[in-house]
Amino acid sequence: MFVVEKAARGRRYLYLVETVREPGGRVRQRILQPLGRKDILKQSGALDRLLQSLGRHCERSIILSDIAAGTIACRRIGAPLLFGRLWQRVGIADVLHNRLAGRGFEFDVERAIFVTVLHRIMVSGSDRACERWMEDYEIRGAEGLALHHLYRAMAWLGEELPDAEQAGATPFAPRCVKDQIEEELFARRRDLFSELSVVFMDTTSLCFHGRGGETLGRRGHSKDHRPDLNQMLLAVVIDADGRPLCTEIWPGNTADVAVLLPVIDRLRSRFAIGRVCVVADRGMISQATIEGLEARGLEYILGARERSDPLIREVVLADERPFTPLLIERANGAETELRIKEVSVAGRRYVVCRNEAEAERDRADRQAILAGLERQLKRGDKALIGNSAYRRYLRRLRDGDGKPGPAFEIDPGKAAEEAKYDGLFVLRTNARITPLQAVLRYRDLLAVEELFRRTKALLRTRPIYHSSDAAIRGHVFCSFLALLLQKELATLCAAKGVKIEWANLLRDLDRLQQATIEKDGKRIVTRTHAEGQVGRVFQAAGVALLPPHFREHPG
Structure with missing residues (x-):
């Protein structure tokens, strides 16, 4: 049913009509009730009273119209629902709560870390911007969090472990809380059929406009082409399935060729693995590194320097x-x-x-x-x-x-x-392995390079405002957790045949919004429709799209 306006004898009249289909297939409008002259209805207020009366029975339509017009405040729910489900599925929440047991924080550290990770996924902004950003999102348990809570959560993630728990630390970096979290996350998904026989590793540099902590910020070879700035080195290690395994951070003046062996030794002790095949790029190779790998009985597939190595240039080629x-x-x-x-x-x-x-x-x-x-x-x-x-x-x-x-x-x-x-x-x-297998495994190292491109986008927060090594390590680890959630979502979607367009997905998630209104003694919760990829991605990830379109609660 709907209202139409018709002219008769120089006057405008309103009618309540419905569309009907006649036996021959013809469609016509049938008048159900004349409402009267339009000018008289407006002058007497009868038209407004009629609309108000109808509005009591179509609250959702009116509310959604007000949301679209911007007259009702609403909060975004898509990203918290989706990545909150993945946060639980990967086990990050449980691992954080285990690590936090016995600590006397007066705020919810797990929620502070989740907010930071979600912010890193959605906008890749500074942690300072996160405090204002989260006001627009419906994030369960994040009420009352402030900027200093986020900073304290970062510092806890990068906090050094006691001396008794420093076994396996590299010469360049101590063992921290974030290392225990990485190890426990790996242990949760490990089973009798899990194998960590192939690991891929690459490094990049991240520069600071400030000092860069007590020890991390140092001058060195800058892959950002900013030799004038202090920097740190970041390594990401992934397994054969492309899942991020751990991160390592060193002062910016550490040479790439000096880190491979300590990291591999640390991996073997941290994740209790025996046979390892290391896949790394040419920038991490030296003769001493190769000799060290062979002395440890480890396999390797390493990129070689075609132009600068005389043996390769003059004999192999x-x-x-x-x-x-x-x-x-x-x-x-x-x-x-x-x-x-x-x-x-x-x-x-x-x-x-x-x-x-x-x-x-x-x-x-x-x-x-x-x-x-x-x-x-x-x-x-x-x-x-x-x-x-x-x-x-x-x-x-x-x-x-x-x-x-x-x-x-x-x-x-x-x-x-x-x-x-x-x-x-x-x-x-x-x-x-065969030459083809060696080539294919080395080409998988491109997955690490893709991770670095995404990591640098997630770390697009310069200048980094943290002034301590611990907070900087925690800041980087939040980007690692963001990568872990993205990988989990990509895996689930690939299994269902859903191809993700990340930029479009993030925009569609932000369009999914919720409003809560007090009206006539009732509390009404409603949300907008899921648009674009949201429905298929939620289904692939096993996320229930809540709340329903329209829900009433007692006043």
């Missing part, structure tokens, strides 16, 4: 045996063409791989650089030598040739030398 072509089917149904061969030199086993698609991209990139270089040379070459992309292809002209013009020219030999490395990478391994 010069090997004339043919490549074996292989087609690898990817998860999206596409295929990757690889050419692989194994080369043994002085008892060392190397696997050389050429990716044809990446080789074509490298060739196209080089041609674009050379074309740009040629154009720049015609305009002048004073600034070229400072451009690293250009410099590798330049050579200086001989002095005294008497010719005006540029002092540099393109060196065809350097361009040809660079072409030899298109799409090429070399691995060194002692693992008892």
Whole structure:
């Protein structure tokens, strides 16, 4: 039923009508009740009284209209419902409560950590911004939390353990509360069939605009290209399923090649694992590192330095045996063409791989650089030598040739030398696996690089306002927990065939809102409709979408 307006004899009349379908299939409107002249109804107030009377029977529609118009305050419920369920499923809440037993905090530390992690997932803002941000969300148990509570929770996560519990600490970092949490989370999901025989590890640097704690903030090789700032080093270790296992943090002046062995020793003691195959990038390799891995009886798959290692450049890559072509089917149904061969030199086993698609991209990139270089040379070459992309292809002209013009020219030999490395990478391994298995495991290291891209987005809080090492470690650990929840959700959705578009999902979650209104002695709770991906993602994660659209409570 609905109200229509019709004109008759120069007047406007309102009618209550309904739509009916006649036997022939024709649809027409049937008048149920004339309401009267529109101008008289408005002047007498009868129209307003009619609407108020109807409103008593359609409160939800009116409330939702007020929510859309912004006249009723509401709170967002999508993210707390979804990630709160995952928080319980992974076991983080239980582990935190176990760790907090006997501690005399006057606020709910577990809720403070959950709020911080949820904030890191949704907006990746500073912890200072989190205090205002959480006011817009319906987060159970977060009432009364303030900024100093969040800071104290961070400091507790990074708090050093007593001296009696420091067994297994690395030379660069002590054992902390967050280490115990990582170990207990792993133990909760470990069973007789769990295997941690392959671990992937990579590092990055995170810079500070401030001092960076008592010991963490130091000057060193900056992967953020900010050598003027203090920094710390962050390592993320994941298992063969791509699940984050733990994080390690060191002062910013620690060399990558110095950390691999201490971290592996610590992993073996922390997670009670025996056989380990370490997969790491070339930046973490030194001869001493390889000798240390072999002395421990550990397997490894390590990226090698094709350009700077003379043995690889002059012997391994010069090997004339043919490549074996292989087609690898990817998860999206596409295929990757690889050419692989194994080369043994002085008892060392190397696997050389050429990716044809990446080789074509490298060739196209080089041609674009050379074309740009040629154009720049015609305009002048004073600034070229400072451009690293250009410099590798330049050579200086001989002095005294008497010719005006540029002092540099393109060196065809350097361009040809660079072409030899298109799409090429070399691995060194002692693992008892086929060359293809070694390549595929090494390519899984890309999952760590993807984690780092997401970690840096989650850590987009610079300048970090924490001034103690403990609070900084806790701050980073909250990003680790956020990654753990994202991985759990991705796993559950993949099992149900649901593909997540993260940016869209976060926006859809924020659109799911709830309002509570006191009306006519009743307390009414209502929410907006689930839009976009929310319904399918909630179903995949086993989340009940509460509250119902409309619910009344006694006044």
